[in-house]
Amino acid sequence: MSSSTPLLAVDELSVVFGGHGSDEVRAVDGVSFTLEEGRVTGLVGESGCGKSVTSLALMGLLPDRGVRVGGSAVMQVPGGTADLLKLSQRRMRDLRGSQMAMIFQDPLSSLNPVVPIGRQVTEILRRHRGMRGSAAAKEAAELLDRVGIPDPERRLREYPHQLSGGMRQRALIAMAVACRPRVMIADEPTTALDVTIQAQILELLKNLVTEEGTALLMITHDLGVVAGLCDDINVLYAGRAVEKAPRAPLFAQPTHPYTVGLLGSIPRLDAPRGEPLTPIRGSINDNIAWTRGCAFAPRCDHYTMECLQGPPDLVAVGAAAGVEGGGGSTGAAAEHVHRCVNPVRGADTADRSAPESPAAVGEDEEAQG
Amino acid sequence: MSLLRINDLKVHFPIRRGVLFDRTVGHVRAVDGVSLQIRKGQTYGLVGESGCGKTTLGRAVLRLVDITEGEVLFDGRDLAGLDGESMRRERKNLQMVFQDPLGSLNPRQNIGSILLEGLQTHGIGGPAEGEGPPEGRKRRALVLEDQRRRVVEALERVGLSAKALTRYPHEFSGGQRQRIGIARALVLEPDLIICDEPVSALDVSIQAQVLNLLEKLQGELGLTYLVIAHDLAVVRHVSDVVGVMYLGGLVEEASGDDLYETPMHPYTRSLMSAVPVPDPRVEDTRERILLAGDLPSPADPPTGCRFHTRCPWRQEERCDTERPELRPVGDAAGGGTHRVACHYAEQILSGEIRPNEEMAERIVHGAG
């Protein structure tokens, strides 16, 4: 899996908003992951975990002022490597579209409402592939056809508002793949869509990855989507990765209490009826600074004094100090890492149905305002 | 005994056009002939994709939109026939929880006044008629005190404290706002609460808190819910009976378990196969029915079965000409609660009718 050099290696990415003193907000705080050809890497987390900011930083789409970006994101480009975070605006513009592309959550606002779909697609072909006239038009029609838009010639003449939500997202994907980018970033691409349409789009993305060998960075809050699509998964909380693993071990043996909590919070279609949900208490506002301890501790049922004694490190599962053994995680240890000093073991996952004080759920949350 | 019974409900919105004079050029058939009933203490889950009319149905029950045709029998009374003032009084028995927790709270009212409003509107609270001091300041003070007590009680039920009373909606987190929205409904002690997408605007970890809260309240207060949502997993989790809507009509109705084990309507089957399950083993192996195309316009719905334009099991006969009735199927003796609106439901279930591979964009079998 990781034998070849990764297409994009993000190392210790951090994004700080605000700038001076106590006002600054560390939206992303030392996130590392790699994208490889033909694989899907997932960033999962709730609102405010920094997943969208990560994608904007990689695409160079963050505002210039009031933002500090740190770390590196080294990408294989034709003729060497380039650090996306240090490239000039012009080089980034060339890379966007030709080498990397992005798909946004809201397709309507990412398309120009007064320009027909066809012109928007051919514009990209002209800019990045130098195609013109009928050749570009033909290629555009083929692209739409490939993403599953029926009757592409007619659709090319239509405006974004004439298409349905699913069609718009397909058109956006067609534009993203127009230049056969090697890296694609999808930020909540199906959140605004209905489930049956979501299934269509996910299938399309899956095919693009397997057939074209594109590396896909999938950003979502939906663990169900992740389970079906992603190969490697990073669970983010308050700007840091709290657990990362290939998907099988992550879903089979989640170790970070946050991941466990997320999985326990989702009603599963295939679960027997009446099985209670085990929510995470409090809200995302109940956190402490990572520098002082585990940001998740205020919502965690397992936190100990040690969780509050400074920032926990990202360590391999099973390699943590203390009791060894249990969960059968030794084999995948190198790939399965978490940021937790008191992780959940297999046994805990099964009967985690009694959190410390279920009645206090609202009260805890309420106290913070 | 059903608390709510809807008979052939239709809500059509006129499409108006014209410069000086509005001419009605057509109708959006948001809800087009839905019949269902909800028993006391039960949760009825209504699921469907955007544009299927589920939200309009919920609002029509409360008469927040005009009903074109049909009956809404609540506790035996037909709400559709009530005049404005009687309906207004009736609303204390039916309450609603909204999707957008912030948008549904007046930003300029503090929580106390938001929660008191319903009580004051309906004159609830205070000593019973004929008891206590008759009129005047003393009685008003008693009434206010009692209303305050009720408000605090409702707040505590949803897991907030009386400290919240003087604060404003924007000072709370999403989950807390939704709790306030639930408290606002609770304080009137309604019989039926209509929850319109109660959790879809919330973060995953908060969704479970709110769902558990709704369940807890039902247990404590014997509430009846009509839960409207697009997420089948959520609906199945909370509901006793699930109704699936497509383009203004109910296509299938069954108990949650029945629906999951033997979905009979092609639309239900494809919907179910599209809901992602947070388990890679399930995701890799299950069959997926990908529907072709999009939802047709409710202003111009297809003839016959509304789903026939996208149905992988579509037959040459009847599907495009005759609109299927919602009919009981399967084991009628064992309750007979499974209803489906498909001419060929039994044949599809038995495998007699095979899906047409061209119609389904692709039926993906798990790679295994």
Added chain:
Amino acid sequence: MPTTPSSQNRSESREGTKAPEPADSRDGHTPLLGRRAAKVDRLAELMGRREEGGHGAGVWRTAFDRMRRSPMAITGAVIVAVFVVVALFSPVIAPYEPVAQTWGDEVFPNRSVFVGPRAENWLGLDNLGRDQFSRMVIGARQTLLVGVVATLVGFGVGALLGGAAGAAAVLGGRWGRQVDNLVMRVIDMMLALPTLLLAVTVAALVGPSLTTVMIAVGVAQVPIFARLLRGAMLSQGSRDYVLAARALGVRKHRIALVHILPNSLGPVIVQSTLTLATAIIDAAALSYLGLGNPDPAFPEWGTMLADAQRFLSSAPQLAVYPALAIIVTALGFTLLGEAMREALDPKLRK
């Protein structure tokens, strides 16, 4: 502790390495409880900093806090405050009678002899030998009066019409929409007339006087306020909290007055500060055109400007003072209004 034994064992053995107590104190209740309390305390300490600010802060209050930090708002507020204070206390501030031609023998407009600023007359003398500073100060009062009354007229009538139309459109059903339609067509007609033309017409009909100017300028503002309030009410009327109030069974007039109206007033109040600026300019323009107060005892900036133009080549300062006063005052109100609009706009909030 209702956590599972395995996790507890681990957590304790690890805590044991940090804490002085022996690691196997699981059976002893006191140290266990003590440690638990310690960890809860530590958590509270780390989270504690955000506990303050729990009091109820309304929209206006937060808007005010934001405005206090905006240089634009402060500049505007200072200008407006100085203007209002000068206008209110003008008889006290003005050193001389505005009509007294005390220095009449020093000024000869025919021969282009004017008197500029000097120790006793800070801004010099006007063409009739009156103290320019006193006239400016008294003029401020007239200007404020015209601005405020005209805005009140515009606000009052406009809000009434717009509010009625908005409420009817949102809550009145089919009949309401027709009432709304009727009112708005009338408003559209008013809007189609140029402000100044409308004002001139009113002034011409009633005759030149201060009241005329106030009414004329006020009437010209009516359609702006009406449209603004109606638009705001329509957009608020489709919000979920209005639906929620209806679902609660709240009466329609109460929904309109308690829910829709207060949430729609923000833009209208902002507009009234902006209108004050326009009203001052309009009033000056009307006075300039000779439709203002003809009484010399009540100098008005516009009238002064009109009088000064005859001597523009020989004594430009006579025109500059009132012109500058009008510009700065109008700027003050505009700055304040814009700052308020920004502070109240939820989209611009952090």
